[in-house]
Amino acid sequence: MSFQSNFRKDTPFSNFIHCPRCGSTCLCQHDERAIRCTACNFVLYFNCATATAALIIFQGKLLLGVRGREPQKGMLDFPGGFVEFDETAENALAREVREELNIEISAPVYLASFPNNYRYADILYKTTDLFFICHVDDICSIKAMDDVADYLLLAPEEVDLERLAFASGRNALQWFLKLSNPGCA
Numbered sequence: 297m298s299f300q301s302n303f304r305k306d307t308p309f310s311n312f313i314h315c316p317r318c319g320s321t322c323l324c325q326h327d328e329r330a331i332r333c334t335a336c337n338f339v340l341y342f343n344c345a346t347a348t349a350a351l352i353i354f355q356g357k358l359l360l361g362v363r364g365r366e367p368q369k370g371m372l373d374f375p376g377g378f379v380e381f382d383e384t385a386e387n388a389l390a391r392e393v394r395e396e397l398n399i400e401i402s403a404p405v406y407l408a409s410f411p412n413n414y415r416y417a418d419i420l421y422k423t424t425d426l427f428f429i430c431h432v433d434d435i436c437s438i439k440a441m442d443d444v445a446d447y448l449l450l451a452p453e454e455v456d457l458e459r460l461a462f463a464s465g466r467n468a469l470q471w472f473l474k475l476s477n478p479g480c481a
Contacts, residue, residue, distance in 0.1 A: 308342040308420050316340060329422075344424045347412070348389040349376030349465065350401060351472055352430045357449040359435070361396060364445030367415055368461035372448070374427070374468070385426050393430075396444040398437050404428035408471045412464035425464040429472070452476065 308329070314321055315333035326332035330341045351374055352359040360372045377392040379385055386404055393401050407427040414421040440446050452473055457466045 306420065308422055309340070311419055312340075342422070344411075344422050345414075346379040346385065346388075347377060347414070347423045347425045348379060348385050348392065349374035349425055349427050349468065350389055350393055350404065350430045351407060351427060351468065352393070352399075352401065352432055354432050354435055354449060356451070358452050358455060359397070359432075360448050360450060360455065361440070361444040362446040362448065363443065363461055364440070365443040370445075371461035372455070372459045372465075373461040374465055375444070376425075378423075386428070389426075389428055389430075395442045396440075397447060398439050398441055399432055399435055401430040401432060404430045407475075408468060410464035410467040412462050414462070423464075425462070425468070427464075427468040427471075 307325075309325075309331045312323060312331060315323060315336060315338055317338040318333060318336040320333055320335035322334040323331050324334055326339050329343070330339050332339045359375070361375050363369050363371050363373050375393045375396045376389060377396070379388040380391075383391075389404055390401055393399060405428060407429050409424055409426045412423045412425045414423050438447065452469070455469055457469065460466045460469065
């Protein structure tokens, strides 16, 4: 017997069937970001996950990764990923860039943040993506690793917005281009 969730498909909790506390199937939507079990009154909130991404500049060009895994496999993306427990955004950014491209960044400068929808294994994660501008002087150790299949160096204005994997990345690039060319807004 297959169970149909009572929740809309576009919510983070659409795949939840059982209460995490008591196991009951008596779940209802508490508000726009929480579910409640009517059997034990447990409320589970779905808060935003935090992710970081680097607009890495090397010799005037942006360093982009090609996604090697779903979601958005084959699309372009800025190096980065989820912030782990007890980790700063800056430390997460440096760790993710190291894991994905085997290069070191230093002194990231905050650019902007944008909301994003990240669907993984049929679960919708609502994220707040923090974008940083980073410069690197040396990429001789670069190699595509982890969930990056390849990498590209492109002039910022040459990046095709439609090839960027996520709306937040498209917004960040547009913001970066606007700040880089204030007279062209």
